[in-house]
Each structure stands twice: as C-alpha cells, then as structure tokens.
Amino acid sequence: MLEPAPDLPESESVRDQIVYEQPLNERMRAFLRLEFLFRQARHHLNGRTAWETRAALSSLIDVLAILNRGDARNEVLKEIERHTSGLQRYESQPGVDRTRLRSVLDSLAKLRDGLNNAGKHFTQDLRDCEFLSAIRHRSAIPGGTCQFDLPDFNHWLSRPYKRRRADLDCWLATLEPLEAGVNELLWLTREANPLRHEVAVDGMFQQNIERNSSCHMLRIALPAQSTLYPETSASPHRFTIRFRIWGTVDTRPELVTQDVSFFLSCC
Numbered sequence: 001m002l003e004p005a006p007d008l009p010e011s012e013s014v015r016d017q018i019v020y021e022q023p024l025n026e027r028m029r030a031f032l033r034l035e036f037l038f039r040q041a042r043h044h045l046n047g048r049t050a051w052e053t054r055a056a057l058s059s060l061i062d063v064l065a066i067l068n069r070g071d072a073r074n075e076v077l078k079e080i081e082r083h084t085s086g087l088q089r090y091e092s093q094p095g096v097d098r099t100r101l102r103s104v105l106d107s108l109a110k111l112r113d114g115l116n117n118a119g120k121h122f123t124q125d126l127r128d129c130e131f132l133s134a135i136r137h138r139s140a141i142p143g144g145t146c147q148f149d150l151p152d153f154n155h156w157l158s159r160p161y162k163r164r165r166a167d168l169d170c171w172l173a174t175l176e177p178l179e180a181g182v183n184e185l186l187w188l189t190r191e192a193n194p195l196r197h198e199v200a201v202d203g204m205f206q207q208n209i210e211r212n213s214s215c216h217m218l219r220i221a222l223p224a225q226s227t228l229y230p231e232t233s234a235s236p237h238r239f240t241i242r243f244r245i246w247g248t249v250d251t252r253p254e255l256v257t258q259d260v261s262f263f264l265s266c267c
Contacts, residue, residue, distance in 0.1 A: 017224055018223075019219055019221045021217055022232040022239075024239070027075050027079070027216075028189070034063060037063045038063065041056045041168075045165070061136050064123065067178075073115055076111075076185065081112075115181055122174060134150060196265065199261055199262075208237060217267055218267075228245055228260060242255060
C-alpha cells in the first residue's frame with residue numbers, strides 16, 4: 001500500500017501539492033478555458049520579443065473563438081446572481097464574518113455592473129477589426145500566420161514593443177469585465193469546499209453526485225513530487241477517478257493497483 005498523504009492545512013497543500021481540476025458542466029469548462037487563456041495572454045504580454053507578442057495575441061484570438069461559440073457574458077452574469085443569492089442567505093446567520101461577506105457581495109455587485117455597462121455586444125469592436133479577423137482566419141491553418149501569409153501582421157510585429165503593447169492593452173481592456181468576472185467566480189468556486197483526505201482503493205475512487213448538488217468542479221490534489229496523476233470521468237450522476245503511474249514520454253502510463261491517498265474537493 002502506498003504511504004498515506006498527511007492531512008495538510010489548505011495553505012500548505014496549495015504550496016506543496018499539484019491540483020488537477022475537472023469541470024462537471026459546460027459553463028465551468030468554458031470558465032476554466034477562459035481563465036487559462038487570459039493567464040497565458042497576461043504572461044506573454046510583458047515579453048518584449050515578437051515571438052512573445054505572437055503568443056499573447058494567439059491567446060486573445062482563442063478567447064474570441066470561445067466567445068463566438070456562446071454567450072459567455074450572460075453565463076457569467078447568471079453565476080454572479082447564483083453566488084449572490086447564496087451568500088445573502090448567510091447575512092442573518094450567527095457567527096458569520098459580516099465584514100468579509102459584505103466585501104464579497106460588493107465585489108460581485110461591481111462585477112455585475114461592469115458587465116451590464118459593457119453591454120451585450122462588448123466584443124463587437126474586436127470582431128469588426130479587420131487586422132484581428134485576418135489573423136483569426138489564418139490561425140486555423142497550421143503555420144498560417146507566417147510572414148508570407150500576413151505581411152501586415154509581420155510589419156506590426158516589427159514595431160517597437162511600446163506600440164505593440166499599447167494595442168494589446170487596448171484589446172484586452174475590452175475583455176476586462178469578463179476576465180474579472182470569470183476570475184472571481186472561479187475563486188469563489190474553489191473556496192466553496194476545502195480539500196479533504198480520501199483513499200482510492202486499488203487506485204480507483206467513485207462517488208455519486210446528488211441530484212440537487214451544487215458541485216460544479218472537482219479538485220484533486222497529490223504531493224508535488226508524486227509519480228501519480230488522476231484520470232477523471234464524470235456524468236451528471238457520478239464521477240470516477242483512476243490513478244496512473246507516470247513514467248517517461250516514451251512509455252505508456254500504467255494503472256495503479258494499490259490504494260492511493262489523495263485530497264479531493266467537490267465545489
């Protein structure tokens with residue numbers, strides 16, 4: 001049997017463990033992808049080379065592709081209302097830190113106002129930008145944004161960093177109300193339930209999901225130095241976690257057949 005993982009405080013588990021997240025519905029899947037792309041864009045935004053500018057813009061193009069497939073703004077507003085209604089029920093309960101609760105509710109109200117003020121067509125200027133449209137169209141082709149395909153893009157990339165950064169900042173500013181809303185909602189979701197210790201018997205863990213459960217995402221944590229990783233499959237009624245042993249990129253990961261101690265949160 002594998003050595004059990006110790007019960008760590010949340011602060012230590014975040015620092016010493018790697019957390020795998022699994023969305024349980026389409027809304028959460030879209031939010032996690034948007035968070036990933038915004039983080040990627042922000043990371044490359046500070047890079048001064050043309051290659052890093054390419055990477056930042058590529059993330060922005062992917063964000064627009066997600067937004068074109070659904071009404072992300074409306075989904076964020078629905079989640080803000082859901083969290084607001086849920087938190088307001090705690091206002092009259094004893095033992096609640098009302099100062100902190102009010103701070104969170106005020107933050108949600110500001111995010112809601114920001115999205116409402118942005119309007120339903122807040123991405124229209126980005127969609128109408130011929131420069132971005134050409135890059136978005138060519139990005140669907142492997143290598144489609146190289147120099148001979150988009151000479152105007154290549155010219156823009158040769159401009160001074162301050163000029164490129166100003167354009168990127170302008171485009172991302174249009175999406176800031178959505179980005180802020182997604183970030184806040186994911187923070188609230190992750191904070192909803194702490195990680196708890198579980199054991200996967202013979203490397204597999206199953207759990208039913210109650211019909212009216214508020215579980216939207218699974219968080220699975222293992223020690224950072226672990227050679228194991230989880231594979232998760234989920235339906236509206238239950239989820240299954242199977243652990244595999246990571247070897248090298250040249251070998252096929254093997255299923256674990258021993259008990260695995262790990263941390264889980266359904267939030």
